[in-house]
Amino acid sequence: MAVTRPTITLVRSRFGDLLAADDLKAATMRRLAIFSDAAELDRERVRRWAQAHAVMAARWGREHRDTAWLLQITNHVAELLT
Numbered sequence: 206m207a208v209t210r211p212t213i214t215l216v217r218s219r220f221g222d223l224l225a226a227d228d229l230k231a232a233t234m235r236r237l238a239i240f241s242d243a244a245e246l247d248r249e250r251v252r253r254w255a256q257a258h259a260v261m262a263a264r265w266g267r268e269h270r271d272t273a274w275l276l277q278i279t280n281h282v283a284e285l286l287t
């Protein structure tokens with residue numbers, strides 16, 4: 206099974222839940238772990254795909270004038286996944 210766009214959708218679709226977490230990195234990694242386990246995919250590969258998609262989403266957001274908070278959190282998630 207290929208890892209595709211769902212990895213960043215998994216993160217971006219519920220920012221409210223992630224932002225409410227005490228530890229954003231742990232919450233993001235937990236969400237990706239649940240996804241990778243359910244999809245029977247390598248966790249590291251899922252993390253790298255999520256990071257790549259977060260970077261692409263941030264770039265797209267800058268080009269299409271996403272709101273500042275959305276750009277900030279997308280950039281932050283991309284950094285957390287390094």
